[in-house]
Amino acid sequence: MQEKCSLSPSAFVVLSQQRPQILHPKSYRLCEHLLVLEWTKRYGQFWTSVTEMFEKRFKRPSVANGDGLILYCNQYSYYCHKVLQALHEKGIRFTKYDIDVTNDEHFSEWFLELNPRAELPVLQNGLLIVPGSSRILDYLEENYPKNKALRMPIGTDKLIVGFRQTIESLPIGVITIGSFLHPQHVGSPKFPFVLPVRQTILAREETLAQRLRSYATEYPAFAEVLLKKADFHERKRSIIASEEYFCKLLVALDEFLTSVEQYLATIDIGQCWLTGADTFTMVDISLGTLLHRLYVLGLEDRFWGAGKRPHVGQYFAKVCQRESFQSVLPSKVSILRTVWINTPPVYKAGLAAVSSVLISSTLLKR
Template identity: 40%
Template structure:
């Protein structure tokens, strides 16, 4: 019956997988899990993915969690004439793709996002969906998440360990995003990563290459999704726009014209529909 992707369209990690699916030209169906309402912790979804996270990919009886594992699964099972590779087979290029993919994927995008909601001095002109009322709503929900997970763990003993572990992880993340010094250190990590990306792109500036090679790769999937998130959350000026990193800025301008980009990230119409239902 084909692939079914459990997602939320504003999930950073779901967006990575959606972008990869479009780049590989793989048809799929989707089922939205409303993470703003805690649907990822409902028993019906925990039966699909006991980790209570989106995205998750169902292929027949198999369920693959975690965006990186899903992309690897797609690469291993859907790479032929109809489905372009995202990880080239040539060893030296493959090594560079894996290097940049791992480098970028180490950035905890959700922590970067939430921290921006608490430290507005770092952001400039955030875009939809992260306008002020949404940021306030997400802060309020974020601050109650650990307590809610603890209560759910008591109500669902079969998932108790998983939910308590998530509550503990969430408490650590909350501590980071509230602490300006800790959050600043995290932003420094982003800065160092994007400087290495800038240096790589500078080497490519006289060619039509993407991050590593002429083909769009899994490293580009990771980079594109990160740059989009930094843009909409209001951190692009800090890291790459307005001449801060001209090669990264030019890359983002170029990648945003790709059909896969336009098919992956929510449209203005989608934002408006989401805001109508926002409470």
């Protein structure tokens, strides 16, 4: 018997954009399809003010000429999440500039001049440019010694050091896109990874190599790097498309999280973080970011839902409550914006209606 969805469109949206510790109904996938149909059926007018609000620009931003730390990032990027949380955790003042990856701003000429590899995040401190999350995190620890330290203490258990090394080696991009291609292995994806957005991301993935070659022609100074990225992406596509490989990644994650579960069972999660003391470190940011990505992809039921690996679930709930973690999560309006710009035109009439729900609830909240 098919499970019935009793949620109204507005109620479904409000539930879906809540913080990660909120449980989502098991009928999410059915509701997701019904919601899109309901939106499209009920609302036929295009919300022009939203279109104007989301106009794209690709010129060098004025913030790039400013003083102090500037972080070029995208709030839904796995690697940017780690750097953003570290900055908040350490209490370092910085300016955040969101790169519009949906419309290839990271392939624009001004950003290629900043980072020819066209990758996020990038930290700027005056004339100094630091690309890549690992290098940025090291830079913050070395150059802000008076702020809270996030390095693991000397003598930290090798098992914990190994946890971070394993997390750093995971192909997060492959896991993310693989979950879109093989939804039969996924439970309930969360906003912004709803069905129309997943479809748009997959469509853009198919044309990425072609776009990279076009940018290489347009910006010859960066052609070598862009062409290499295009070749790499074409080779990677066959790997991502393999259901067998995706399942192997899930098994590897199972094995890793089993090790984490066994370790967490030996400490008091209510009082301790991964190092076994009340000290929040980089390995906690790494594991928390991984668990959050698995959660929004809809993989939490496989890895720690329904009483499976309860200590991992308890740890994730604790991470979600941390102020620095909450500071990184996107606002309702940001979620709406991301869903809108990633949604095919056929769905946009319905999404215009839901925007009023999100914005109204935001304005009413004090």
